[in-house]
Amino acid sequence: MFKYITKRLYQMILVLFVVSIIVFFVMSFTGDPVLMMVTPDATQAQIDRARTELGLDKPLITQYFIFVKNILRGDFGKSYVFKQSAIKLIIERMPATLELVFVSVLLSIIVAIPLGVFAGAFPNKRSSKTIMLGSLLGISLPNFWVGMMLIFVFAVHFRVMPSSGRGEVVNFLGMRISIFTADGFKHIILPAVMLSIQSLAILLRLTRAGMMEVMKQDYIKFARSKGVLQNSLLFQHALKNALIPVITVFGIQIGKIIAFATVTETIFSWPGMGKLLIDSINRSDRPVMVAYLMIVAFIFVLLNFIVDIVYTSIDPRIDLR
Amino acid sequence: MVEKLLEVKDLKTYFHTFKGIVKAVDGVSFKLNKGEILGIVGESGGGKSVTGFSILKLIDDPGKIENGEILFNGENLVNKSEKEMKKIRGSKISMIFQDPMTSLNPLYTIQQQIGEVLKIHTNMNAEQRKQRCINLLDDVGIPQPEARLKSYPHQFSGGMRQRAIIAAALAAEPELIIADEPTTALDVTIQAQILRLMKKLVKEKNTSLLLITHDLAVVAEMVDRAIVLYCGQVMETGKIDDLIHQPIHPYTYGLLNSIPRLNDQKKRLSQIEGMVPNMFELPKGCNYAPRCDYCQERCLKEEPKIREIYEGHRVSCHYPLSREGSHE
Ligand SMILES: Nc1ncnc2c1ncn2[C@@H]1O[C@H](COP(=O)(O)OP(=O)(O)OP(=O)(O)O)[C@@H](O)[C@H]1O
Ligand code: SF4
Ligand SMILES: [Mg+2]
Numbered sequence: 082m083f084k085y086i087t088k089r090l091y092q093m094i095l096v097l098f099v100v101s102i103i104v105f106f107v108m109s110f111t112g113d114p115v116l117m118m119v120t121p122d123a124t125q126a127q128i129d130r131a132r133t134e135l136g137l138d139k140p141l142i143t144q145y146f147i148f149v150k151n152i153l154r155g156d157f158g159k160s161y162v163f164k165q166s167a168i169k170l171i172i173e174r175m176p177a178t179l180e181l182v183f184v185s186v187l188l189s190i191i192v193a194i195p196l197g198v199f200a201g202a203f204p205n206k207r208s209s210k211t212i213m214l215g216s217l218l219g220i221s222l223p224n225f226w227v228g229m230m231l232i233f234v235f236a237v238h239f240r241v242m243p244s245s246g247r248g249e250v251v252n253f254l255g256m257r258i259s260i261f262t263a264d265g266f267k268h269i270i271l272p273a274v275m276l277s278i279q280s281l282a283i284l285l286r287l288t289r290a291g292m293m294e295v296m297k298q299d300y301i302k303f304a305r306s307k308g309v310l311q312n313s314l315l316f317q318h319a320l321k322n323a324l325i326p327v328i329t330v331f332g333i334q335i336g337k338i339i340a341f342a343t344v345t346e347t348i349f350s351w352p353g354m355g356k357l358l359i360d361s362i363n364r365s366d367r368p369v370m371v372a373y374l375m376i377v378a379f380i381f382v383l384l385n386f387i388v389d390i391v392y393t394s395i396d397p398r399i400d401l402r
Numbered sequence: 403m404v405e406k407l408l409e410v411k412d413l414k415t416y417f418h419t420f421k422g423i424v425k426a427v428d429g430v431s432f433k434l435n436k437g438e439i440l441g442i443v444g445e446s447g448g449g450k451s452v453t454g455f456s457i458l459k460l461i462d463d464p465g466k467i468e469n470g471e472i473l474f475n476g477e478n479l480v481n482k483s484e485k486e487m488k489k490i491r492g493s494k495i496s497m498i499f500q501d502p503m504t505s506l507n508p509l510y511t512i513q514q515q516i517g518e519v520l521k522i523h524t525n526m527n528a529e530q531r532k533q534r535c536i537n538l539l540d541d542v543g544i545p546q547p548e549a550r551l552k553s554y555p556h557q558f559s560g561g562m563r564q565r566a567i568i569a570a571a572l573a574a575e576p577e578l579i580i581a582d583e584p585t586t587a588l589d590v591t592i593q594a595q596i597l598r599l600m601k602k603l604v605k606e607k608n609t610s611l612l613l614i615t616h617d618l619a620v621v622a623e624m625v626d627r628a629i630v631l632y633c634g635q636v637m638e639t640g641k642i643d644d645l646i647h648q649p650i651h652p653y654t655y656g657l658l659n660s661i662p663r664l665n666d667q668k669k670r671l672s673q674i675e676g677m678v679p680n681m682f683e684l685p686k687g688c689n690y691a692p693r694c695d696y697c698q699e700r701c702l703k704e705e706p707k708i709r710e711i712y713e714g715h716r717v718s719c720h721y722p723l724s725r726e727g728s729h730e
Contacts, residue, residue: 205463299504305460306499307519307570308492321509397554398508 089389093382100378101152104371105145114365118161135161152375158368162361167368171354171376176256177247178346178353182338184260184269185277189334192277193284194320200285201292201323202315212285219282224341228275228348235271243268245350272349276341280334287330291323298322325396332388336381407577407610408434408457413470415449415456424681426452426465428634431708434578437608439601441621441628441642443657447678449634450614454580457612458495459487474578493523496571500583502563506555512539512566513551519573538569543599561592565599572603579604582614597624618657622646627714630654633679633689636708640715650711650722652694688720696721 115132123131132138136147151158157167200209236244248268250257259265295301296319304318343355350356354373361369393399415427427449434440442450455461457472459479472479474495479487491497496519499505506515513535520531532551539547542565555563564584571579581600585593601624604611613625621628622642629639630653638651649655656674676693685691688701700720708718 299499299501300507302460303497303499303505303567304507304518306458306491306497308488308490308522309518310488310522318507318510322507396509398556 089386093386096382097375097378101149101375102145104374104378105148106141108367108371109141109144111365114161114367148371157372157375160361160366160369162364162366162369167366167372168376170357170369171372174352174354174357175376176258177351178339178342178355180258180260181269181272181276181345181351181353182335182342184273185280185338185342186335188273188277189281189284189338193281194288197285197288198292198315198320198323201289202296202319204289204293209289213289216282216285219278220286222278224275224279225344225348227278228272228345231271231275232348242271244271247352272345272351275348276338276345279341280331280338283334284327284331287327288320288323291325291327292319295319295322321395325392328388328392328395332384335384339377339380404438405436406433407436407438407475408612409471409473410453410457411471411473413453413456413472414468415452415461415465416468418464418466422682425634425684426681427456429470430629430631430634430636431470432629432636432639434610434612436577436610437605438627439604439611439613439625441625442612442614442631443616443618443621443628444631444637445616445657445674445678447633447681448616448631450616450631451582452634453631454497454582454612454614457578457580458491458497459484460491460497489523492519492576493574494576495578495580496574496576498564498567498571498579498581498584501587502560502567503587505567506563508555511552511554512558515555516566516570516573519570523574534573535569538573539566541572541603542566542569543595544569560588561596564588564592564596568596568600568603572607572609575607576609578610578612580612580614583616584613585620586615586617593620600624618646630657633681633684635689636716636718637690638715638717638719644715650715650717650724651719652696652721652723653690655723656693696723 115128115135115137119128119131129138136144139147155168159165160167160170163170196212200212203209231242232244235242246268247259248264248266249262250259250265251261252258253261260269292315301314301319304314309318339355342351342353343358345351346353346356347359354376357369358373360366361373410433411431413427413430414425417424417426430449430453432440442453444450452461452465456467457474457479459467459482461467467480470480474490479490482490506512510518513532516535516538517531520526520534524531526534535551536547539550544550544562544565550558555566558566568584571581584600585596588596597620600611603609613621615621625642627640628642628645630637630645630651632653637653638645638649645654646658649658653674660673674693679685679689679692685702686705687703688694688697688706691697691701694701698721704720706718706720708716710716711722
């Protein structure tokens with residue numbers, strides 16, 4: 082187990098290293114940040130001075146090594162716009178995003194698993210077919226459109242839900258969290274619904290497919306011949322087996338939820354790091370973009386690691402080596 | 403003193419498929435006494451498994467028990483609800499499946515899978531259940547049972563898994579065990595061990611056993627009586643010695659002739675010609691007619707009815723054989 086974890090840690094570092102290369106060089110080809118920063122009537126001399134100040138006049142390779150050196154010290158540079166540490170900006174906004182992602186993931190799981198189990202165990206029932214139709218809609222409707230429809234219906238037409246912001250926040254473990262206040266909870270519902278719909282539908286379909294496969298297995302029939310009750314048959318004997326392939330895919334789905342949070346946060350003016358990213362892209366605020374990408378890459382890698390651990394702890398046939 | 407445990411009367415289990423109705427079990431009747439071992443034999447597709455699953459009412463869509471009675475201790479299981487059946491499954495009647503490699507849940511330990519039966523059907527506490535699991539594993543001949551409790555199925559060999567499955571089937575001391583080809587997936591030496599073990603355990607506890615197999619050689623050593631199924635119908639039934647030494651139905655005779663060990667006086671091994679008929683287009687008259695060496699006009703027109711030839715021996719054939727190989 083220990084050996085496995087150290088091996089995985091090495092892999093994680095390697096992946097992050099590769100990501101840093103890609104991020105840095107791709108960033109270097111996207112627009113000239115200097116032009117965005119200086120006033121439109123700046124002279125060439127002023128532009129050049131800004132360029133030197135930012136270190137953008139050095140060769141790319143040198144810039145990259147400076148970049149890596151700084152990252153290792155936790156320094157992603159200063160935001161061109163806010164004149165503040167980029168990483169601090171991101172971390173300030175991270176709780177809002179993580180909260181939204183957490184609620185969305187939870188919502189997906191709570192809704193998708195029971196429905197998926199039901200639809201997989203009783204595929205011929207009419208309700209199962211309705212569930213499947215619903216999930217198909219969930220997958221195919223464009224995300225941003227769903228968000229806008231939610232705002233239109235619940236915030237504009239019926240005026241029952243707020244359409245933007247986080248509402249009231251409280252301090253929790255040093256983070257500003259909104260789900261613990263009634264107002265904040267109300268604010269998170271619509272964005273969380275929008276953000277979860279697609280992954281919910283995918284999780285549901287995967288669970289159903291897994292269940293359908295598992296229900297045909299001999300061990301299910303054997304369990305039935307032992308008189309195992311319906312609930313324990315479906316949610317223990319069958320679901321546990323059905324989830325093994327689902328878990329891997331769902332790990333990737335959580336990553337996708339984080340990525341899609343940028344869109345949701347923009348639509349709902351949710352003050353998270355996704356919205357910060359979009360704002361930074363609009364302003365060519367390169368250090369913030371880079372910091373965001375590196376942080377998200379780190380979260381992805383960490384998620385994958387956790388998924389693998391969960392996966393191996395469920396399936397005794399996998400030997401950790 | 404023989405006491406009747408199970409009586410199946412005119413059981414019909416049909417599958418309503420897209421292509422048509424499959425009469426997997428079509429009017430099967432038999433009795434099983436307490437402590438008796440009854441064999442169900444026949445070729446693949448004869449309806450043996452479906453008969454077994456029908457008794458536990460584990461027939462899934464599109465299958466349905468259409469007709470008949472399954473009297474277990476005098477109570478008709480056909481009329482029982484799913485809830486009542488759950489109480490019977492595992493406690494009064496349990497089942498052993500063909501493939502030990504796939505019948506155990508890969509994600510649960512051996513102890514969990516045997517203990518589950520006790521958890522559902524007895525009032526034992528966790529400690530008692532553990533002790534009982536150890537005893538059961540010991541009974542079925544698994545060495546160092548205590549150390550094996552926490553093993554997962556993939557850590558067991560096929561033979562050991564089947565022993566664990568037998569332990570689970572015996573856990574709640576059922577009155578009837580249905581074993582569907584329990585040794586077909588195992589190699590020959592293990593087969594013999596498992597069969598001997600089953601016979602011993604069943605006889606010790608006076609449990610009845612319904613042994614489903616396509617292998618008459620297996621049946622010969624194990625069972626007291628046997629029924630021969632073909633296309634969902636009983637062809638012949640009687641004491642195993644009579645069936646083996648004096649088969650009366652041409653189909654039983656054909657089955658016997660295709661076993662090497664039982665007719666060593668013959669040089670060549672014969673085989674039943676032809677194939678099991680398509681279940682959607684069963685022949686008119688006798689189902690066996692297209693393959694039968696003794697088929698006559700009447701067999702093609704009229705379906706034979708099962709009748710008693712002598713005490714305890716029943717046959718469904720217009721022209722039963724009198725002595726081995728010869729005709730009446
Ligand atoms: N779920 C099902 N749907 C349709 N037909 C089925 C189904 N299950 C069984 N049958 C049909 O019922 C008939 C009897 O099947 P059964 O499994 O009882 O045969 P068997 O005697 O046990 O054969 P084997 O030796 O291969 O196990 C077969 O013709 C089979 O095609
Ligand atoms: S009834 Fe006729 S065809 Fe059928 S088994 Fe008897 S002799 Fe053969
Ligand atoms: Mg079978």
